[in-house]
Amino acid sequence: MAAAMEVIYERRVGFRVIVKFMSKKDWTSHLKIVLEDLQDENLETTGMNDDLNPATNTLKVLQEVYSHHKNKLMTPPVALSHAKMFLNDQTISARVGKEETFTSNMVEELREELQSFVSSHNHEEGKVAWWVLVDRVQIYRAFKILSTGTILVDLPGYGDSNLMRAKQAELYMAEADSIIVAYDVCRVIDDPNMRLYLKKW
Known part of the structure; x- marks a missing residue:
C-alpha cells in the first residue's frame, strides 16, 4: 500500500x-x-x-x-x-x-x-x-x-521511503484514539529500530 x-x-x-x-x-x-x-x-x-x-x-x-x-x-x-x-x-x-x-x-x-x-x-x-x-x-x-462514527485508517508501513507519506502517517497516529501495529514476528536484534518505533507510540 x-x-x-x-x-x-x-x-x-x-x-x-x-x-x-x-x-x-x-x-x-x-x-x-x-x-x-x-x-x-x-x-x-x-x-x-x-x-x-x-x-x-x-x-x-x-x-x-x-x-x-x-x-x-x-x-x-x-x-x-x-x-x-x-x-x-x-x-x-x-x-x-x-x-x-x-x-x-x-x-x-x-x-x-x-x-x-x-x-x-x-x-x-x-x-x-x-x-x-x-x-x-x-x-x-x-x-x-x-x-x-469511528473511522478506520490503514497507513503506509513502518520505514516508508516516501518522507511525505511517513510524515502524514505520523500526523494520523498522533491524533488517533487507538493504534494497532501489525508486524512480522522477529528477534529484536534483527530489527532494533522497530523496537524503538513501537516504544514511540
Whole structure:
C-alpha cells in the first residue's frame, strides 16, 4: 500500500471510493525536495543501479511518475532546471489537486480499478505511477462496526521511503484514539529500530 486509506461508514449499497490526489502546493514542495536531494547525491559515483542507495530508489520512482520524460531522468545529475517542466506537465497537472470517485458492488472489480492508485505492485512499464501522487483514499460503505462514527485508517508501513507519506502517517497516529501495529514476528536484534518505533507510540 502506498497511500493512507480511510474506511468510513455510509448508509449505501455497495462501495463508494474517493481517490484524493496531492494538492499542487504539496506536490510542488515534494518534487523540489526530491530534485534537490538527487542534485546533492552523486549517482554517477555510487551508480544508478545501487538499490541500497535511497537516492537511486527515489530516482526510479520519479522515472515512473514522469515515464514520458524518462530520457531526461536517465543520466545523473538530474538538473533542478527540469523542475519547471515537470511542474507544468499537462498529464500530471490534470490529476494534481483533483479527486476521482469510483462506485461498485463488486470487490474484485473495484480492486482492479484502484490498483494503480493505491499500490506500487504490478506497475506497468511506461505508464504513470499514479500511486505516488495520491494523498489518501476514502472507502465508504455501510460497515456496521463503523456506524457509530469511528473511522478506520490503514497507513503506509513502518520505514516508508516516501518522507511525505511517513510524515502524514505520523500526523494520523498522533491524533488517533487507538493504534494497532501489525508486524512480522522477529528477534529484536534483527530489527532494533522497530523496537524503538513501537516504544514511540
